[in-house]
Amino acid sequence: MSVATALPPVRGKLRENAPLAPLVWFKSGGPAQWLFEPADADDLADFLRNLDPSVPVMGLGLGSNMIVRDGGVPGVVVRLGKAFAKVERIDDLTLRCGGGASGILVSSTARDAGIAGLEFLRSIPGTVGGFVRMNGGAYGRETCEILVECDVVLRNGERVRLPVADLHYSYRHSELPEGAIVVSAVFRGHAGEPAAIQAEMDRIAASREASQPLRSKTGGSTFKNPLPLKAWQVIDAAGCRGLTIGDAQVSEKHCNFLLNLGNASSRDIEALGEEVRRRVRADSGVELEWEIQRIGVEEQ
Known part of the structure; x- marks a missing residue:
């Protein structure tokens, strides 16, 4: 039985071959095989209860800390709406x-x-x-x-x-x-x-504005901090600030952020992250761990 014939009825929105790039901050990557926006928690529960257990399911929020690979995401992506x-x-x-x-x-x-x-x-x-x-x-x-x-x-x-x-x-x-x-x-x-409380929120907002590339196509913090160190420190020390692969770049403003300068593929963005990991390992012996989720399959 194919995924298409196995999908239960829903009250929310269920779309096949739905583009995910517009929904994620990097603005790159392939489609979801199915994108489900449930009407409410009962709709979601009923759908999952009746969905073939072999079909993979993952949740999608604002799509900030995420690389969607260029081949797209098999199974069902669940996006919680209003x-x-x-x-x-x-x-x-x-x-x-x-x-x-x-x-x-x-x-x-x-x-x-x-x-x-x-x-x-x-x-x-x-x-x-x-x-x-x-x-x-x-x-x-x-x-x-x-x-x-x-x-x-x-x-x-x-x-x-x-x-x-x-x-x-x-x-x-x-x-x-x-x-x-x-x-x-x-x-x-x-x-x-x-x-x-507002004053503290303002302080945080100003700090982010000063230190992070907020108006860029980015995924937020790329790597977990290798405590007690900060990820940006070991990346900078390894000479990776501003490093590029295609249209993917290590931010010059905050080098634990990767940027899509225009038309970077998810392959370019992930490859840049792996190159940063390689250079940091060679420079300091620190093994950086991805904080950003990398989901889906490589484009064939």
Whole structure:
């Protein structure tokens, strides 16, 4: 049975051979075999429950920390739309956030509610689902510090609620089950004054603007920091600042960012990242680990 005949009916949007390049920050890469935007969590659960277990499934947020390879992504890519982008206050210090809600929306809602401690989400170009899966962090804070629990739909369609302890967080890593989609998360902060929270968000925004190539086609931080060092330091020391392959370039402003200067292929971008890893290994012996997800297949 082909994937086409195996797909269950849906209430949301289901498209075949859907372009992903417009949906990811690098603006490169091939299509999704199928792109599914569920109407709600029940629609997603029903679809996964009835989908052939052999069909791969992955979630897509804002497409920031991601290289989609030029051959595209087999199986089903799930993109959570507006139905999953709501943020609501549960109590004085707690928010329930949809898996498709952006860091900017979450941090702004927290500010308006006088909830401090979530300001760092303002600086991460992604959605709640990605933060939970990758233990997203910035400016000394990580998702695991504010997460109480999350609701996920497993690959078999089962809906479960996972407390933060069950995710066994480490640096930029969780043990969220393969194929699971985060549909919501509960974040808890501490009491703060909205004006002070806004001031901290402004400080973070100004720091990002000064140090990162925010107006470029990029994927955000490319490699995990090889603690206690910073990735950009070992990349710079290895002479990689400004290095290019085709239209892919190591940013001169922040050399842990790769850029698509125009028409770079995903092959060029990934090859540049591997060349950076090779040069850093030769220069300092540091083995850089990819932070950016690389998904899909090479173009044949």
